[in-house]
Amino acid sequence: MGIYKDWLLEVLVRPPDPASHQSARGFWEAHRVRTAGLEPIDAAMIGGVSADRLGWAFTAALQAALRVLDPSLPAGAMASLCATEARGVHPRDIQTTARREGGEVVLDGEKVFVTLGAEADVLLVVASTGRGEDGRNQLVAVRIAAGAPGVIREPAQRPLAIAPEISHRVVRFAGARAPESAVLPGDGYENVLKPFRSFEDAYVFAAFLSYLCGVAGRSGWPAAFRERAVGAVLALRALASGSQLRSPESHVALGGVLALGREVADASEPLWESAGPEERERWGRDRALLNVAAKARAARLEAAWKRCAPTPPSCTPGPEGGTGRTSPPG
Secondary structure (H helix, E strand, C coil): CCCCCCCHHHHCCCCCCCCCCCHHHHHHHHHHHHHCCCCHHHHHHHHCCCCHHHHHHHHHHHHHHHHCCCCCCCCCCCCCEECCCCCCHHHHCCCCEEEEEECEEEEEEEEEEEECCCCCEEEEEEEEEECCCCEEEEEEEEHHHHHHHEEEEEECCCCCCCCCCCCCCEEEEEEEEHHHHHHHCHHHHHHHHHHHHHHHHHHHHHHHHHHHHHHHHHHHCHHHHHHHHHHHHHHHHHHHCCCCCCCCHHHHHHEEEEEEHHHHHHCCCCCCHHCCCCHHHHHHHHHHHHHHCCHHHHHHHHHHHHHHHCCCCCCCECCCHHHECCCCCC
């Protein structure tokens, strides 16, 4: 398959009017029908261009990214990744346990910030099976029904002010059981927790930029802006198709494309006066979603350069979560 499909490019250049949805569940039900059979990255882009707010674009992107990590997720199910705990999300911070018992895996512990945790039908839980001989925490990822006995969901203690349509939950596991076949293959850190941030970043930015393509098309924004936005979306699609975002070279490229995406978002600011007032207000409220985890992205980029170049550039967070480089690679 080529870099893009003709119909996808047509949608970005001539976007449809967005449908209005009052809940993440309502958006998802329409979105999954609209994108049935598409590759995850294409589904994320269609979700963005057909959304009337960043919250729904984010919802589409998150569901797409999770399906890259676990292609066996049911097509119609909303999913959430359960990783963050009270101490953080580093492998050493994971205290939720998974033990095998009678052909099942039993989960105990608590996750403190599960995005879309209220709506999720399926949870991907990162849990510890104990310490290895090297002393490191051994992690697995377990797929479990959100309504399974022993799974308890409660509202997060500190709800975010941005994108309030996106729910966040505390999820507790008290002897929750899933079949052993629900344990995803391989190491839970290397195969799920580590690559998730890369795929989430790429898919979220692709959905957000597609959303801007939609706003630009229906608001009559200048052709020059629309050309840059479409170009940035297609660059992300080319980079994120399949499961390529695992090498240091791909992370260097991703850093550059994300920087381009931020530039496109910044360039949209003076154009919002011609957009609808409700959508303009939501953009002002939710734009900070683009800066979530900016420090983690900068750290990942610097680590990638260290693996790629004899003399890595300085990669420190710049204005609005960007990356400031003070020396060229090599």
